[in-house]
Amino acid sequence: MSPNNTLSCTDLYLQIGKKVLCDNLSLQIEPGQTWAVLGLNGAGKTTLLHSLAGIRAANSGQIYLNKKNLTELTRHEIATQIGLLLQTQQDPFPGKVIEHVLIGRHPYLKALQWESEADYQIAIDALTTVGLDGFENRDLQSLSGGEYQRMLIAMVLVQQPSIYLLDEPINHLDWQHQHQILGTLTSMTEQKACSLMMALHDVNLAARYCSHTLMMFDHGQIKSGRTADLLNTETLEELYHTPIVQIENEQGQMFSPS
């Protein structure tokens, strides 16, 4: 793992069909930062993450990984730096949890190489981190939705990137695991100088865990900056087209649809 990697984009323009998702976005994700991506369904959160991960070409604009244009890097070079958690996943083939998670080591193995003891230990550690210790031999089909989601997170951890792009990482997760996973991820970004950007639907979790926030409005408008500066009833009402109230309690402030 090589920390201190910066992912940035300039004049990024994304479009699906006739819908403009993101117009003229310039952004810099620095090591140690945790970003929330907020927006309505279909606002383009997933498309943005896919583009930043380099698996979907931008309509125009440039994306840089450490000042190198993403299009000039090989898939393999990108895979050792950027880990992407996809939102929809299904397995047509049977398999065990450990086998699935170990596939995340792919970028680090040569063509005919088998996983080493060290690779297994990395996988076991990642499963422990997401609270799935002892699940190594479980069949994929026997996992609940939340357990499956945590296994996918473990697979991204096993990839050991320095930049994590996570599409709705807390999908299917209960409150306990939402907080455990987000807590672990954010403390990891601080300790290891990684960076993290994740699509979320829970504004309060964004407020609690993310240093920065990116909001995707209609027609490709974007607001980005420090979470504390951005999250207020005014911008949230504009973002979600819903009346929103701010509730003060001993934990701080909370937002809720009114």
Added chain:
Amino acid sequence: MSNTQGQQSNYVPNVARQKAYLQLLLLLAIALISFIVALTSGSLSLSFSEVFSAMSSDTNQLHHQVVYELRLPRMIHAFTTGALLALAGALMQVLLRNPLADPYILGISGGSAVFALIAIALGLVGWMVSASAFFGALLAMFLVFGLARGQGSWTASRLLLTGVVLASGWGAIVSFVLTIAPQGKLRSLIFWLMGDLSFAENFWPSLITLAIGILICLYFARSLNVLSLGAMQAQSLGLNINRFRWQLYVIASLLTAMAIIQAGNIGFIGLIIPHLLRLMGLRDYRLLIPGAVLAGGSLLVFADTFARSAIEDTALPVGILTAAIGVPIFIFLLYRGVKSV
């Protein structure tokens, strides 16, 4: 959840892999048994020691001929055909991300057969027929991929429907070409529609193709594991999926074409074998690839031996047998739902 890193696990990777190697050894033993069965049984029943002495000397002229000129080549044909088809099926399943994919069901074999047949009808021989069959397989793959994909992604039902419809279309073309072509010049209808090993001649081309195919597939095996997780996931794990898909596509077509030229349109091997191996626990393609070669080869050797010796004085086309095994398994898989295969 708290970071208890470095924790020891109850999962022991070496034991799991040793078990898989033992299973591969078992498959190797089954393959050897299939060889013995194939060499000893038939209209002239030979004992193991008779086969052995016939192979080492030609004192008994009849035995020597039966073993060397009939049974041994036919056994090699059956084994390579089965192995080629099982390998092609395994690759197509990754390519389409669907455990029901099989060269026969999806009409790849059919397309290949049509083009081989047309080449023969036009008077072409040798490698030109093979090239034509290869082209036919590529074209059929293109059609299935293109049509089944349409606007969206490959759904299982759409893929299967497209493949089945195209397969019956290819079957009709086979019948048409055979109807208008000069008699006696072409192999039988059964060969091109059901598969039959009675016509096999030179086994070297397919044996060499198989050997190269195994090496390439083993080299790609871990990438196959990655691609089986889906295109986007594979990309984010560092796989250049466009190039890799093309490579798979060409190799699968080549393997299918070689099987077709040698044995006609034999079905379901590519479906049955990878499924059985996954049931055994050989899910990792690094284990599934050698397993598919051994199991696919032996299955067809057993099936062909049974087909030529089950009914006295009648040699059944082996395709009838593979269909008899394959159809119930296919329906079972479909019934149980693709997801829980």
